[in-house]
Amino acid sequence: MAYRALAYRSRVARFPRLNICAVGPIASFRIVTPHPPSLPQGLNGRNTPLVTISPFSTTASHNRGGLNMEESYDFDTASEAQFSQFGRDEGAEPTSGEKRLKRKRSEPGSSNSRAIDPNDTTVYPTTSKLAHKILKETWGFDEFRPNQEAVISRLIHGGSAIVVFPTGGGKSLTFQIPALALDEYDGIMGQPKGGISIVVSPLIALMKDQVDALQKRGVKAAAIDSTQTRESVLHTYDLLRKGELKLLYCAPERLNNEGFVEMVRHTRVRLIAVDEAHCISEWGQAFRPDYLKVARFVKEMKAERVLCLTATARPKVCEDILKGFDVPESGLFKTPTYRENLQLLAEPFDTIDDKLPKLVDFLRSSPGSSIVYVTTHSQAEKVALSLEASDIRALHYHAGMEKDERASVQDEFMGRKDLTIVATIAFGMGIDKPDIRNIVHYDFPRSLEGYSQEIGRAGRDGLPSKCMLFLCGEDWVQRELFCRMDLPSKKNVNDLLRKLFALNEEVEAGHVIEARVLQQSKTHDIKVNSLNLLYSQLELRFEILRAITPKYSTYKFIPSDSFASFIANDEDPIAKFISEDIKEREGRGRAKYVDVDQLSLQNGIRREEFVHRIQSWSDQGLILLQPGGVVQRYRMIKPFPKDEADIQALIDKAYEQMEQREMDDLRRSKKMIELMTTPGCIALGLAKHFGDEDSVGTKGCGKCQFCITGKPLIMSDAIINKAPVDLDRLVAVLEACRVRDDPRLLAKVAFGISSPRITKEKCGHRNPVFGSMADCDFDELVNEFAKHCKSEE
Numbered sequence: 096m097a098y099r100a101l102a103y104r105s106r107v108a109r110f111p112r113l114n115i116c117a118v119g120p121i122a123s124f125r126i127v128t129p130h131p132p133s134l135p136q137g138l139n140g141r142n143t144p145l146v147t148i149s150p151f152s153t154t155a156s157h158n159r160g161g162l163n164m165e166e167s168y169d170f171d172t173a174s175e176a177q178f179s180q181f182g183r184d185e186g187a188e189p190t191s192g193e194k195r196l197k198r199k200r201s202e203p204g205s206s207n208s209r210a211i212d213p214n215d216t217t218v219y220p221t222t223s224k225l226a227h228k229i230l231k232e233t234w235g236f237d238e239f240r241p242n243q244e245a246v247i248s249r250l251i252h253g254g255s256a257i258v259v260f261p262t263g264g265g266k267s268l269t270f271q272i273p274a275l276a277l278d279e280y281d282g283i284m285g286q287p288k289g290g291i292s293i294v295v296s297p298l299i300a301l302m303k304d305q306v307d308a309l310q311k312r313g314v315k316a317a318a319i320d321s322t323q324t325r326e327s328v329l330h331t332y333d334l335l336r337k338g339e340l341k342l343l344y345c346a347p348e349r350l351n352n353e354g355f356v357e358m359v360r361h362t363r364v365r366l367i368a369v370d371e372a373h374c375i376s377e378w379g380q381a382f383r384p385d386y387l388k389v390a391r392f393v394k395e396m397k398a399e400r401v402l403c404l405t406a407t408a409r410p411k412v413c414e415d416i417l418k419g420f421d422v423p424e425s426g427l428f429k430t431p432t433y434r435e436n437l438q439l440l441a442e443p444f445d446t447i448d449d450k451l452p453k454l455v456d457f458l459r460s461s462p463g464s465s466i467v468y469v470t471t472h473s474q475a476e477k478v479a480l481s482l483e484a485s486d487i488r489a490l491h492y493h494a495g496m497e498k499d500e501r502a503s504v505q506d507e508f509m510g511r512k513d514l515t516i517v518a519t520i521a522f523g524m525g526i527d528k529p530d531i532r533n534i535v536h537y538d539f540p541r542s543l544e545g546y547s548q549e550i551g552r553a554g555r556d557g558l559p560s561k562c563m564l565f566l567c568g569e570d571w572v573q574r575e576l577f578c579r580m581d582l583p584s585k586k587n588v589n590d591l592l593r594k595l596f597a598l599n600e601e602v603e604a605g606h607v608i609e610a611r612v613l614q615q616s617k618t619h620d621i622k623v624n625s626l627n628l629l630y631s632q633l634e635l636r637f638e639i640l641r642a643i644t645p646k647y648s649t650y651k652f653i654p655s656d657s658f659a660s661f662i663a664n665d666e667d668p669i670a671k672f673i674s675e676d677i678k679e680r681e682g683r684g685r686a687k688y689v690d691v692d693q694l695s696l697q698n699g700i701r702r703e704e705f706v707h708r709i710q711s712w713s714d715q716g717l718i719l720l721q722p723g724g725v726v727q728r729y730r731m732i733k734p735f736p737k738d739e740a741d742i743q744a745l746i747d748k749a750y751e752q753m754e755q756r757e758m759d760d761l762r763r764s765k766k767m768i769e770l771m772t773t774p775g776c777i778a779l780g781l782a783k784h785f786g787d788e789d790s791v792g793t794k795g796c797g798k799c800q801f802c803i804t805g806k807p808l809i810m811s812d813a814i815i816n817k818a819p820v821d822l823d824r825l826v827a828v829l830e831a832c833r834v835r836d837d838p839r840l841l842a843k844v845a846f847g848i849s850s851p852r853i854t855k856e857k858c859g860h861r862n863p864v865f866g867s868m869a870d871c872d873f874d875e876l877v878n879e880f881a882k883h884c885k886s887e888e
């Protein structure tokens with residue numbers, strides 16, 4: 096590794112024209128052939144072996160202070176792009192706080208020389224007048240909804256807050272109005288004006304909607320996201336620099352972008368609003384490590400105030416948000432999730448085949464706009480077709496559909512009163528349709544939080560609406576499968592981390608290492624999600640790494656009709672190199688591929704030169720750019736552990752946390768069954784979970800399944816009574832799968848959970864043993880296979 100890093104450094108620092116090749120997946124760089132970047136075609140090392148870059152390559156660039164701002168503006172992270180494209184199917188917040196605020200304001204030279212006490216109610220009349228004025232002038236509304244005004248006042252006075260309002264409760268205004276009011280308020284109070292309010296939101300589509308709506312109202316708002324051209328991002332940065340923006344929206348992943356962070360660091364941050372703030376809590380179903388970084392960002396940017404927003408947060412999650420963002424308890428504003436007009440119904444089933452006729456009956460007897468939530472894409476398509484066959488007007492929606500198709504389904508739903516959408520949970524976020532009459536959960540919801548959020552989309556007009564839940568023991572297997580599919584085997588985590596540590600043994604603090612997460616995922620049979628969580632642990636828990644601007648190694652693009660003749664006449668060597676690379680990678684489809692890292696290594700030219708050239712073609716409309724092959728980059732904060740005991744301790748701790756996540760997911764899913772099978776009002780049980788029981792009253796809602804029938808649901812035994820692990824089936828799996836170093840992998844095969852290694856071993860879906868023991872207890876399967884693996888060692 097030392098040799099590899101050294102060789103690479105040599106090329107960059109002293110021999111910029113040497114062509115370097117990485118040999119083997121993790122081996123050293125080898126000098127291949129020298130050639131100048133401007134050599135004519137044919138002499139540029141084309142006959143040299145292709146350069147392979149290890150999934151763990153290290154750019155030993157000690158550029159702590161030397162940030163290449165231009166490059167870091169290029170694009171955003173993979174996950175941000177994924178979010179924009181795929182929504183949040185199965186498995187889709189920081190405060191400055193008063194303490195920090197006080198500290199900052201007492202700092203000499205602080206712009207807030209006059210401290211404002213957020214609890215000082217004597218200034219409320221001014222704020223109230225101002226807030227009402229903006230509400231009327233900009234939005235045309237006369238009155239605030241419950242809690243809105245209190246939150247807005249607190250923020251204007253410099254306090255931080257957490258808002259827990261149900262979906263459609265009017266959360267957006269609680270940060271939009273302060274963002275517009277702060278300058279005027281400062282004027283009244285004789286404070287210096289200026290600065291920006293930043294909104295961190297995970298869904299690009301939602302950001303775009305909000306920015307469009309604000310711009311239509313004349314508000315200076317913008318968003319930066321991975322779907323924009325570089326030009327458009329630079330334009331937004333320019334507006335930010337000139338102080339011409341009031342509100343800037345971005346995704347949490349943007350905070351890994353050094354260019355962005357640097358830009359914000361030099362700006363006065365009046366407010367950071369964090370949407371979906373519950374993602375910070377490891378107790379919640381939607382934990383996203385990037386949210387822990389949002390909290391860090393708020394602190395580092397010295398934001399004057401923070402507002403965390405969420406639609407569902409039980410007390411434990413609220414605590415995490417308060418703590419994570421340093422907000423005092425007095426800043427918590429909660430509007431109960433209970434909605435009187437929603438009737439919570441449920442129906443038990445012995446077999447899944449019985450569900451469809453029941454769904455048809457239900458939708459026939461309950462007319463109006465409806466959403467039927469299912470778990471998988473294929474299920475969404477099949478159920479929608481079956482409904483159509485039964486003369487119920489239905490369309491399907493899931494994240495695997497083309498963007499245009501999804502938009503047209505959504506538009507049709509918004510404009511009609513009789514359409515049923517059969518969808519995965521990707522559908523609904525940001526849908527503000529007042530007259531949705533029915534929400535059906537055809538399968539197990541993933542948690543009470545998910546259930547509450549989804550039913551919250553019904554009856555926003557206040558009219559009676561039904562929420563029907565189908566519970567079937569057989570579905571539990573599928574739910575358990577989803578909960579279990581993310582946890583990799585410990586062996587794989589062990590192999591990956593040891594490889595990472597060994598390879599970067601000599602890398603010192605301040606240097607940058609790179610990780611090709613997709614490749615690592617395949618090599619080590621660890622899902623990308625889990626890998627990202629593992630890296631987050633290295634970053635936030637063990638404080639060894641810090642994510643910085645990722646880069647794209649492969650650029651995929653669709654050429655326009657004029658591109659071929661354009662590039663044929665381009666005499667620039669960079670264009671020629673790219674053109675050659677395209678020819679070498681020519682596939683059957685229209686898409687072209689360029690590996691900028693490889694081009695850079697082969698030709699001894701900085702990768703940015705290639706990136707900028709491709710980008711300029713995109714800006715000129717000559718190509719439709721789709722960057723891919725993301726390389727995550729991390730700056731080392733301290734070296735990886737070297738001592739065997741330290742290495743093992745870190746691996747054990749990291750894996751323990753991964754196991755804990757699996758247990759938590761299962762526990763959350765089981766809560767759904769408990770709610771339906773425990774005697775008592777369902778609405779009250781749900782409200783209790785969120786600490787809102789007072790909103791329902793001790794007598795219950797009077798109209799849920801339990802209140803009508805007086806009986807809880809009885810579930811089939813499949814969940815409680817698992818089948819015994821019998822030897823015949825166990826042996827069949829062992830005979831079909833040769834793997835003996837990974838009992839968890841064998842258990843996955845038996846249970847029906849796929850992975851790249853399982854597919855490679857030909858034990859996936861097409862193998863009859865795949866899923867043959869799905870009725871057994873998963874942990875027992877792991878134990879049994881472990882015994883067999885040991886005995887064959």
Ligand SMILES: Nc1ncnc2c1ncn2[C@@H]1O[C@H](COP(=O)(O)OP(=O)(O)OP(=O)(O)O)[C@@H](O)[C@H]1O
Binds near residue numbers: 239263268525527
């Ligand atoms: N004070 C008000 N008076 C009238 N309408 C309001 C008021 N506040 C918000 N609204 C409207 O209520 C709707 C929902 O508001 P908003 O989108 O902010 O809700 P939300 O809490 O963010 O919902 P979600 O969780 O679904 O994103 C919007 O159409 C908004 O314009």
